[in-house]
Amino acid sequence: MKYIDEFRDGALARKLAADIRREAQPDRTYGLMEFCGGHTHAIFRYGVQGLLPDNIHMIHGPGCPVCVLPIGRVDSAIELARRPDVILCSYGDMLRVPGSNRMSLLKAKAGGADVRMIYSSADALKIAQENPDKEVVFFAIGFETTTPPTAVAILRAGEMGLKNFSVFSNHVLTPAAITAIMGSGEARVDGVVGPAHVSTVIGSRPYEPFAAQYHIPVVIAGFEPLDVMQAILMLVRQLNEGRAEVENEFSRAVTREGNIKAQSLVAEVFELRKTFEWRGLGWVPDSGLQIREKYAAYDAEKRFELPYRSVADHPACECSAIIRGVKKPLDCKVFGTVCTPDNPIGSCMVSSEGACAAYYTYGRYNDKNRTSAKRIQS
């Protein structure tokens, strides 16, 4: 497959692995946080960690859209979905994320709520058009990648004169999350593999103040396994040379300024919230987006008067610490026992981009307490 296989080439991977091994100084360790779930997924799916020397540790960051949404927000969505006049639309993984009492949108659907899985914000508009006697609410989640399509949906709804469409906005901002993690000083992060798709929208410039303030190198990388390995090599070099710059490995898609058109669409429809609660990070100032007053008619939070109730995570669940990069999936007592992708307790076990689900799905053969498969010699 052209333009894909080139980024998954085994021979190039071995060469890069050898370069990384040569560059990594044996007397120091490198704690590198891959911000995005897309990176986490690639690392596990292609077995990248196995190609790295022991002193390079990958720390899985918070960039998994469904992982960072707090229980209170999931509860609000479930409450909305259960109203008899509401059709609630959202992206696939969101439907399985547990809220309070392990209730999820999927379970609410089985209980009679009208919940629709959609592939794009345009699908929600279509459903609103086809169901004029119902209130259609788009449960909008995600980082800067998914925000422009939500903005477009709201603008389109205005043009179409739709009266029964609104958006429950849960869009969050990447730079704010990285800053919160660095600011807490909890996780020992030496360098950051910067977001891929998010950066195509916001560009590489927003990471510059952060790299300077915390003296942390950032390398923006694509979601292919060779992208991730190349970024690791670039981070190791920066660290060895004492540099803390924003470098762009994903130059085939990311510019310094980003996608100006997408940014202006978002700016037209959304404004900063004073503060937003994240799973794992708690309340983070200037980290979420709300719909501007001008478009209040499309704001589900105003339309339905949704009071926000903050809910603590399940006491045994370590999602919060995993999202902050403080713990790894195997550090969680319920990992792989009562919490599995089929029956998740925490959000990190839901999406394939969540650290726990990625580890469980692709990587658990190398658990310490398991023996790996023995090849039969013939």
Place this chain on the structure above:
Amino acid sequence: MTKPRTGYIHPLDLKNGRVDMTHGSGGRAMAQLIEELFLAAFDNEFLRQMNDQASFQIPAGRMVMATDSHVVSPLFFPGGDIGCLSVHGTINDVAMAGAVPLYLSASFILEEGFPLADLARIVESMAKASREAGVPIVTGDTKVVERNKGDGVFITTTGVGIVPHGVDISGDRARPGDTIIVSGMVGDHGVAILSVRENLSFGTSIQSDTAALHGLVAAMVAAVPGIHALRDPTRGGLATTLNEIARQSGVGMMLRETDLPIRTEVRAACEFLGLDPLYSANEGKLVAFCRQEDADALLAAMHAHPLGQDAAAIGEVVEDDHRFVQMETAFGGRRIVDWLTGEQLPRIC
């Protein structure tokens, strides 16, 4: 197709007519539907007897029986429809025991308002698939449910067959050291269906691989009677089927990604949707497990059959108490190929 003499004043309106509640009520309308549509299409000596059951002689030996319900959406897709799918699916389930399929039953649940023209198309497709496979539909049933209580048409088929003497093929017989062989390109059916789903239509040349595999199985069994296990990787795809066999047989598996036969179009479609072709359904493929020393003979027999031309050895069975299916990735790493969790979902970000 010879039309039996029916004596109904107005023939069934197969152009503009629709299924209504009387078609399932047991009265004259139902009799007419059965005679003018199902009987006419499936015509054989068993159905002509007009009994509520079929009676037939069976050769001595071990019988197998399998049943499968079909609820596909959309009903018509590139390369097939629910009709031929419902025939192929059950023939394949019977054949995966190494059996020769003999007879099928077909049971229809129709939704009020369903166009008779569509029903006729589906029934014709079933009849064609059954004729081509040489496996007649010998008994059946029809029910009608009210509008909005069904999804157009549901079809359940049941099949019986006979296992040749000396053949013992079962999902619990995969053994460490066995070679794992897949009969051709995987993932086609799932991608073909996705490409025409209402909310996700995209242009592709990929067709469903729906096919009856008993001919291929007969050739395989003739070449290697000692095949350990066979299964058709339908829902959940190859990954799910391998996990089923691993669990049943109490073994692990090690696959080689570079040896997996997957069409570029399928890989590309899965790539942009964020899906994995290993979990994409097949309706005309099988996975075989045999002793390593039998693998070449089995592959040769498969390559000589039209439905096995792209057959490939994709890995081997290993000892593993955890029954993990693992894969050496083309990238040079290793990963688990796990059970599917929920539905396959496109990525968000």
